[in-house]
Amino acid sequence: MFAEFGYGILVVSFIVAFYSLIAAVYGALRKSAAMVESSRRGMFLVFPLLSLSAAALVYLLITNHFEVAFVYEVTSRSMPTYLKVTAWWGGQAGSLLFWAWLLAAFTSAVTLRKWERDIEFLPWVIVVNAVTIIFFLGMVVFYENPFTRFWLVAGNVEPHMFAPLAATLFTPQDGNGLNPLLRHPGMVIHPPMLYLGFVSYVIPYAFAMAALITGRTDDRWIRLTRRWSLWAWLFLSFGLVLGGRWAYDVLGWGGYWGWDPVEIAAFMPWLTGTAFLHSVMIQEKRGLFKHWNMILVILTYALVVFGTFLTRSGVLSSVHAFANSPIGPFFMGYTALTLFVSIALLIWRWPLLHGETEMKSMLSREALFLLNNLLFMSVLIVSFWGVIFPLVSELFTGQKVTVGPPFYERATAPLFAGLMLLMGIAPLSAWGHSTIKTLGRAMWKSALAAAILTVVLFFTYTQNYIALIGFFLIALVLFVTFQEFGRAARARQRAQGENFFTALARLMGRNRRRYGGYIIHISMMLMAIGILGIEIFQKETQGSLAQGEQMELAGYTIEYRELASWPDEGKGVNFTRAVVDVYEDGIYLGELTPRIDYYFDSQQNMTIPGNRSTLKDDLYVLLVDWQPVSSMGATFKVFVNPLVNWLWIGSLLFLAGIIFTAWPDHDPAEEPLRAPQSTNQPSAAD
Amino acid sequence: MTEELTKKRGVSVPVQIAIWVFLAGLLALVGFGLNHAQNPMAQIGKSVPDFDLEYYPGYEYNGIEKMKLSDLRGKIVVINIWASWCKPCEQEAPDLEQAWQIYKDGGDVVILGVDYVDTPKGAEGYLTKFDITFPNAPDLKSNISSILNRQMGVPETYFIDRTGILRHVKVGPFASVGEIQSIISSME
Numbered sequence: 001m002f003a004e005f006g007y008g009i010l011v012v013s014f015i016v017a018f019y020s021l022i023a024a025v026y027g028a029l030r031k032s033a034a035m036v037e038s039s040r041r042g043m044f045l046v047f048p049l050l051s052l053s054a055a056a057l058v059y060l061l062i063t064n065h066f067e068v069a070f071v072y073e074v075t076s077r078s079m080p081t082y083l084k085v086t087a088w089w090g091g092q093a094g095s096l097l098f099w100a101w102l103l104a105a106f107t108s109a110v111t112l113r114k115w116e117r118d119i120e121f122l123p124w125v126i127v128v129n130a131v132t133i134i135f136f137l138g139m140v141v142f143y144e145n146p147f148t149r150f151w152l153v154a155g156n157v158e159p160h161m162f163a164p165l166a167a168t169l170f171t172p173q174d175g176n177g178l179n180p181l182l183r184h185p186g187m188v189i190h191p192p193m194l195y196l197g198f199v200s201y202v203i204p205y206a207f208a209m210a211a212l213i214t215g216r217t218d219d220r221w222i223r224l225t226r227r228w229s230l231w232a233w234l235f236l237s238f239g240l241v242l243g244g245r246w247a248y249d250v251l252g253w254g255g256y257w258g259w260d261p262v263e264i265a266a267f268m269p270w271l272t273g274t275a276f277l278h279s280v281m282i283q284e285k286r287g288l289f290k291h292w293n294m295i296l297v298i299l300t301y302a303l304v305v306f307g308t309f310l311t312r313s314g315v316l317s318s319v320h321a322f323a324n325s326p327i328g329p330f331f332m333g334y335t336a337l338t339l340f341v342s343i344a345l346l347i348w349r350w351p352l353l354h355g356e357t358e359m360k361s362m363l364s365r366e367a368l369f370l371l372n373n374l375l376f377m378s379v380l381i382v383s384f385w386g387v388i389f390p391l392v393s394e395l396f397t398g399q400k401v402t403v404g405p406p407f408y409e410r411a412t413a414p415l416f417a418g419l420m421l422l423m424g425i426a427p428l429s430a431w432g433h434s435t436i437k438t439l440g441r442a443m444w445k446s447a448l449a450a451a452i453l454t455v456v457l458f459f460t461y462t463q464n465y466i467a468l469i470g471f472f473l474i475a476l477v478l479f480v481t482f483q484e485f486g487r488a489a490r491a492r493q494r495a496q497g498e499n500f501f502t503a504l505a506r507l508m509g510r511n512r513r514r515y516g517g518y519i520i521h522i523s524m525m526l527m528a529i530g531i532l533g534i535e536i537f538q539k540e541t542q543g544s545l546a547q548g549e550q551m552e553l554a555g556y557t558i559e560y561r562e563l564a565s566w567p568d569e570g571k572g573v574n575f576t577r578a579v580v581d582v583y584e585d586g587i588y589l590g591e592l593t594p595r596i597d598y599y600f601d602s603q604q605n606m607t608i609p610g611n612r613s614t615l616k617d618d619l620y621v622l623l624v625d626w627q628p629v630s631s632m633g634a635t636f637k638v639f640v641n642p643l644v645n646w647l648w649i650g651s652l653l654f655l656a657g658i659i660f661t662a663w664p665d666h667d668p669a670e671e672p673l674r675a676p677q678s679t680n681q682p683s684a685a686d
Numbered sequence: 687m688t689e690e691l692t693k694k695r696g697v698s699v700p701v702q703i704a705i706w707v708f709l710a711g712l713l714a715l716v717g718f719g720l721n722h723a724q725n726p727m728a729q730i731g732k733s734v735p736d737f738d739l740e741y742y743p744g745y746e747y748n749g750i751e752k753m754k755l756s757d758l759r760g761k762i763v764v765i766n767i768w769a770s771w772c773k774p775c776e777q778e779a780p781d782l783e784q785a786w787q788i789y790k791d792g793g794d795v796v797i798l799g800v801d802y803v804d805t806p807k808g809a810e811g812y813l814t815k816f817d818i819t820f821p822n823a824p825d826l827k828s829n830i831s832s833i834l835n836r837q838m839g840v841p842e843t844y845f846i847d848r849t850g851i852l853r854h855v856k857v858g859p860f861a862s863v864g865e866i867q868s869i870i871s872s873m874e
Contacts, residue, residue, distance in 0.1 A: 156730070157857060328720045336713050343705060351696045388712075391719035 003068055006056030007147040007161060010097075013049040013104075014137045016042050021130035028123035036123045040111045043126050046133060047108035050101045057094065057146055061087055067171040069159045070094055070146040076177035078572030078600075086188045087178045092312060092327075093146035095191065099308070100136035102192075102199045107133065110203060118224065124210035125203075132202055135334050143327050177572070180599040180606040184250045190242040194266055197236025198304045201269060203228040204276075205301035208294055212345040217352045222280045222293065229280070230662040233273050237658065240266055241651040250606065254540065254620050254639035256647065259405045264383045265307030271383070272300040275376035282366045285431055287356030289366075291346075292373070294353065298342040305335050310387070363434040368426040375418050382411040409535070413466070420473040420528065423521050424480045446479035462537070470532045474525045481518050508660075516661025523657050526650030533617070533643025542624065544635040554640040556619050557583040561591070563626055563634055567600075574598040578623045578634050582612060594623040594636070617642040728834050728844070728852045737833050739800070739823040742809065747796065747821040756850070762795045762873055763846040764866070767831055769801060770808035775841045778859035779816040785866040786820040795870060800825045847873050 020042035027035030057070075062084045066072045074087040074094065089095040107129040115122050140146065148159045151167040158164070204225035211221035243263065244256035257263060276296040282289045309331035359367055386403045393401040428434075428442040454472040462468065489504040496503065508515040541553045545560040552558075558580045565576040576596045582589045592610030599606065612619040618641040626634040697705075728734045738754040747753060755763070766782055768775040782797060789795035799822035801809045806824075813822060825831055834844050834852075845854040853873050860866050 156855065332713070332716060332720055335716075339709055339713075343709070347697045347702060347705075354695075388715060388719075391715050395715065395718055 002056045002060050002065070003147040003149055006053045006060070007141075007145065009049055009053040009056070010137065010141055010145075010147075013046050013053065014134065014141050016049065017046050017130050017133045017137060020046070020126055021134060024123040024126040024130065028127075033119075036119075036126075039126050039130075040122065043130060044108050044111045047101075047104040050097075050104045054088070054097060054101050057097065058085055058088060060147075061085065064175070065171075066173070066175050067149045067169050068146075069148045069150055072150070072172055072175045074176070074178050076175040076572065078570070079178060082188075083178060083183060089191045089195070090178045090182050091146075093140065093144040093148075095195075096136055096140050096144055096312075096327075097146055098192070099195055099199065100133055100140060102195055103129070103133055103136065103202060106199055106203055110206075118220065120214045120216060121207060121210040121221070121224075124213045125206040128206035128209050129202060135330075139327050139330060143330070177599060180573075180597065183606075184246050187246050187250075190239055190246055192239075193235050193242055194239030197232050197234075197239050197266075198269070198308065200228055200232035200235060201273065201300050201304050204232070204297050208297040209342065209345065212294065212349045215349065215352060217290065217349060219280075219283050219287070219290075222283055226280065227662060227664070229273065229276060230658065233270070233277060234655070234658040234662060236266070236270050236273060238655055240270060241654070245648065245651075248644075249611075250608070254538070254609075254622075254637075254641065255534070256644075259386070259408045261387050262307075262311050264387050264408075265303075265310045268380055268383055268387075269300050269303040269307060271376050271380045272296050272303060275373045276300060278369050279373050282369050286366050288359065289370070290353040290355060291350065294346055296373075298339075298346065302335065302339050302342070305331070305338055309335055361433045361435070363429055363436065363439060365426060365429040365431045365434070368422055368429050372419065372422050372426065375415050375422070379412050379415050382408065382415070386411075416528075417469065417473060420470075420477055420525075423524070424473065424476040427480060427484055427518065427521075443476075443480055446476055446483055449479050450475035464536055467532055467536045470528065470536075474528050474532075477521060477525050481521055484518060485515070512661050512663065516657050519657035519660060520654055523650045523653035526646045526653060528650075530644045530647025530650060533646065534641045537642040539640045540638065542635065542637045544625075544633055546633045551636065551638065553638050554617075555584055556638075556640060557586075558592070558619075558621060558636070558638060559583070560634055560636070563623075565626075572600045574600070576623065576626065578610075578626070578636070580610065580621060580636070582619060592619070592621050594621045596623050613645055615643075615645055618644050730852050730855065732852060733850050734844075734846050734852050735833050737830055739798075739830070741821050741823045742801075742813065745821045745823070747798075753798075753821070753823075755846075758796055759850055760848050761793070762848060762870055764795065764797045764870070765800055765830075765834065765844040765846070766797065767800045767802050767825070767834070767842045767844075768812075770812035772841060774859040776812075776816070778841060779812075779818065781860050781863045781866060783816060783818050783820065784863045785870075788863075788867070789870070790820070796821075799823070800830050802831055845869055845873060 020039040023035050023039035023042060026032065027037075027039055060068050060071050061075055062081050064071070064075070064077055066075075070091055070093050074090040075084045079087070087094070089098040107126075110125060110129065145161055148161050150157050150170040150172070151160050151164055152170040153164050153167045157170050158167075160167075163169070204221075207221040207225045211217055240263075243266070247258070248254075248256040276293065279289050279293055279296060283293050309328070312327060312331065359370070361367060386408055390402050424446070425439060425443065428439055430438070450472050453475045454468055457471055458468060485504065488507055489500055492498065492507050493500050493503040496506075498506065539554045541551065543551045545551055547560055547562065550557050550559045559582075561579045561581055563576065563578045565574065567574040574597070576598070577593050578595075580592050580594070582592055589612065592612060594610040595608040597606045597608060607622055607624075610621045610623075618639075620639040620641055622637040622639075624635040624637050734755065736754065736756045738752065740752050741747070745751070764785075766778075768779070782799075786797045789797065797820040799818065799820060801822060802825045809822075809824065812818075834842075841859055843856040843860070844852060845856075847853045854869055856869070
């Protein structure tokens with residue numbers, strides 16, 4: 001009953017979305033406000049409708065309705081309820097519905113805003129959202145239906161939505177169970193965060209297309225979507241960070257990022273999204289880069305769809321890949337359609353999008369932002385090339401050759417270094433005009449301090465020149481940013497007679513975007529410390545130990561004490577847990593308990609590291625294998641990951657920084673147009 | 687004024703052509719990849735898409751350590767998908783081996799084990815434990831199970847006739863060697 005209900009509502013939502021699309025186009029072309037209003041209401045309705053359908057699916061998931069193929073695939077009796085709920089996005093069909101549901105939520109929210117001043121955008125924003133929703137719902141309704149059930153037809157079990165002739169419903173005893181790798185708390189929120197990020201980029205894209213179609217190509221669309229793109233960026237960033245943390249905790253290879261095609265698929269829209277966040281400021285402040293912003297927002301949306309396509313089509317092999325699926329060609333068709341329509345619109349409106357001024361100085365802030373954008377694009381090109389290279393090689397040689405992390409690391413490291421250098425210089429530059437002299441005067445102190453610190457590190461910590469360059473850049477950015485905070489706060493302190501901290505707090509509150517941006521820069525540098533630490537200084541060893549035997553790595557000694565293996569029938573898991581004692585330079589630090597969990601229902605192992613985490617380094621111990629009870633030997637893999645904790649600390653600060661920046665205080669759409677050129681940049685006046 | 691001119695200028699035709707050609711090329715490339723990635727799937731009554739396999743060390747058929755499905759035309763091919771962690775598989779393993787002993791000298795029927803998502807260690811232990819002599823191979827990247835369109839879990843067994851057409855799919859373990867024999871004889 002619930003399956004039919006859920007599917008029925010899906011079909012209804014599909015029809016309503018389709019109606020809204022037609023009504024919006026008709027209303028816009030015939031200038032019929034009533035039709036546009038009707039399409040707006042239709043669009044608003046899709047979200048509550050899909051919520052009902054989703055509720056039916058969740059109900060089936062938590063009540064063990066294994067006759068439903070999707071429920072059978074992703075849940076089992078032994079799973080706790082919260083995991084059964086999150087299994088919703090643990091498989092292809094459910095996650096497509098989840099995607100559509102989130103998008104419907106965002107679309108409903110958009111239809112509810114005050115449209116008076118932007119009424120000409122409304123139908124076209126609805127069109128873009130409706131087309132996207134129709135596409136995703138179409139996938140769910142026609143190809144990947146989460147409500148399909150098993151039927152016994154002439155002795156064979158077949159999945160169908162409705163009962164075939166002379167068939168009886170087939171209910172398996174128990175389900176397959178969710179992939180144990182996906183049972184980590186990080187995994188519970190990682191996909192929703194990524195999807196939220198993906199989905200929220202549809203909104204800026206929709207407004208951009210509306211601006212192109214209506215020919216209203218001033219920066220209104222940018223102001224209207226600024227906050228959307230920030231939240232989209234927040235969700236996407238959060239999703240990426242959670243994925244990294246999950247990999248570190250669960251995948252058991254001592255890393256956080258493996259340049260896997262699907263990771264890159266999520267990283268690519270992040271790159272264009274980050275470039276977009278910077279370059280919209282130039283359009284707002286200087287009226288430049290209008291073409292470029294359009295290109296970036298189109299690219300971001302196309303990469304979102306392309307990324308979803310890569311993950312779901314089986315076109316690339318990846319740890320993330322969904323099973324072989326018939327929806328690949330449709331996703332590809334949709335990506336092609338999106339690109340075709342967007343680029344055609346852009347070419348059509350190209351003459352309307354020329355800049356209002358010209359760039360005058362190669363060291364002005366807009367020039368440095370342009371450089372920043374070029375660097376982000378270069379990282380994108382490297383990533384994109386790496387992702388499609390297996391296809392290129394297959395086409396020309398017949399062999400799928402995958403490029404590994406070393407390719408990406410070598411190609412992107414100098415680009416990231418360039419971005420860091422820009423992070424150090426750009427905050428000190430002025431809109432419109434800067435010279436080497438003004439920049440030099442503003443940054444020599446920070447540069448000197450960073451150089452001194454680097455020399456100290458050379459003598460005390462490392463002689464690795466890549467690490468030293470990295471540390472120098474990190475120190476430079478940190479010093480410059482702190483100096484900026486200090487200088488501006490002191491200026492306010494003098495002017496307003498406030499104490500330093502009040503001045504700092506008020507200053508930040510009054511210009512959230514700038515100071516939030518600086519917080520994000522600082523957090524990026526903390527993350528960079530962690531990344532340098534693990535990439536350059538990671539040490540690893542592997543060995544088999546008998547009970548009481550020891551193994552050493554980077555000053556740590558681990559001693560294998562005991563191992564126990566026991567099944568937990570209730571959870572459906574067999575735990576195998578080793579206990580090792582950890583010493584550093586002979587001093588006892590405590591014990592670690594690396595585990596292997598074996599899940600009965602999905603017959604998969606999960607390797608849980610024992611991890612001792614400090615600001616200096618992580619000692620990360622994996623249980624690789626063990627011998628039968630008689631000898632009680634066990635094999636361990638041990639990593640020492642210096643400084644990696646700074647990656648997570650930086651991530652937290654990063655999230656705080658975005659939330660600080662995006663927090664609603666006033667509507668950016670209501671801000672005055674173009675700010676005067678010089679008053680906006682205190683450092684130029686300094 | 688040059689500024690006036692630049693303001694009116696659109697995208698020149700050669701640039702437009704270049705953009706569309708680039709885009710088309712990119713899509714063609716992805717389409718090619720997609721085409722390759724989409725494994726054809728088997729259906730009862732239809733011909734089974736071809737695939738090849740490399741047997742586990744110590745296994746062979748007719749003295750060859752590899753096989754291609756199309757090379758076995760003219761014989762009845764029984765493909766059993768199993769895994770060392772699968773309890774019901776253990777139940778049917780002796781029956782399959784017994785069936786192999788019956789058919790192997792005739793040369794008319796090939797029984798083929800395909801090991802799904804497993805560790806080499808686990809597989810070796812399983813094959814030794816049940817003294818399995820019919821050719822066995824790992825299902826690398828789950829390629830075979832996706833070609834055969836595996837529906838449920840393991841074990842599943844696929845019966846392919848002499849012309850390469852899928853005739854029968856058995857989900858779950860066989861109850862006896864007689865069950866295997868009766869399916870094979872129904873295909874003669």
